[in-house]
Amino acid sequence: MSQYSPLVIISYLIGPTLIIVSHIGALLVLITGLSWGSVLWIILLYFLRMLATTGIYHRLLTHKSYQAPKPVLWIGSLVAASAGQMGPSWWKAHHLIHHQYVEQDLDPHSPFTPAQGIKGFLWSQGGWLLSSRFFPEKLPMDVEKDTVLKVIDRLHFVPLVALGVLSYGIGGLEYLGAFFLSTTLLFHGVQTVNSISHLMGKQPFQTKDNSCNNSFVALITLGEGWHNLHHAFPASSRHGITLKDEGVAYLPDFTYGFIKTLEMFKLASKIKMPNENTLLARARGVES
Ligand SMILES: [Zn+2]
Ligand SMILES: [Zn+2]
Numbered sequence: 653m654s655q656y657s658p659l660v661i662i663s664y665l666i667g668p669t670l671i672i673v674s675h676i677g678a679l680l681v682l683i684t685g686l687s688w689g690s691v692l693w694i695i696l697l698y699f700l701r702m703l704a705t706t707g708i709y710h711r712l713l714t715h716k717s718y719q720a721p722k723p724v725l726w727i728g729s730l731v732a733a734s735a736g737q738m739g740p741s742w743w744k745a746h747h748l749i750h751h752q753y754v755e756q757d758l759d760p761h762s763p764f765t766p767a768q769g770i771k772g773f774l775w776s777q778g779g780w781l782l783s784s785r786f787f788p789e790k791l792p793m794d795v796e797k798d799t800v801l802k803v804i805d806r807l808h809f810v811p812l813v814a815l816g817v818l819s820y821g822i823g824g825l826e827y828l829g830a831f832f833l834s835t836t837l838l839f840h841g842v843q844t845v846n847s848i849s850h851l852m853g854k855q856p857f858q859t860k861d862n863s864c865n866n867s868f869v870a871l872i873t874l875g876e877g878w879h880n881l882h883h884a885f886p887a888s889s890r891h892g893i894t895l896k897d898e899g900v901a902y903l904p905d906f907t908y909g910f911i912k913t914l915e916m917f918k919l920a921s922k923i924k925m926p927n928e929n930t931l932l933a934r935a936r937g938v939e940s
Contacts, residue, residue, distance in 0.1 A: 656787065659806075666809040667738045668781045671839055674736065678836045680829030690823060690830040697815070697834040698841070699874075701735035704728045705842055706876050706907040709737060713795070714744045717889035718911055718923040726800045734815045736835050737842065739805025741795045745788035750846075751886055754861045760785045761846040764862070776847035777840065841872045849879035856895040857884035857934045865894055865903070875905035884934050889923045895935050900928045 656664070686694075708728025711717045729740045737743060746760050753759045757766070763776040780786070795801050812835070819831035853864025857880055869877025870892065876882070878891040892905030914920035
């Protein structure tokens, strides 16, 4: 943490503070109630911001599973930051450490260490953000060199606050409460990849960890719950892949559909995916 200036420390700490505020603010809907309009607002904000987190922060920025023009990365990062997912440098730093040390002591959010059982679950479901693990050891140089991404990283809370103000402007306290509720649901949805997808599900591909393909997590995270495939092939743009009758079978993966749609509009290229021989070899535990 000593490598961070006081301003960066303050900027980063605003992130978990706003997530706590969102949890409390979500209670507003108990007072205001929810109209059909505000329910749609909750769903729309959840969906768009989840997609930016999975399709841009995770599969583009962190794993480079496809290529896209810079404005796609910048706009997507702004939307992901408005989800309360912190900035691009912080997000990528943590996620790369997760892949490097998966389920070992240095994994920032493993359900197996430093605690197990219900404590381990709560740790991986968000508790880790309230520990010293919150500050990554170092930030990724490629993101730090991009001035736009660096500004978004340090001012990550601005899009989130702006969206809250917009929500209030649209529908007063009811829509502000809907915004807080959507942000809280989104936060926990993303965290299920860290918790449930390392605890429960199927493991069609050989990995050195307990990562699982979990259909419930895949549903609420637009495809990220196919986490066993992801740990077996982190650079694959498609996560929804499994094995059936000794062959390869494809699973619903909305984020992959989004990437293919970007490709149709010439906004995505060089989409990476392992071929079926490679997938079958990994299923048998043969590195190829
Ligand atoms: Zn994982
Ligand atoms: Zn990943």
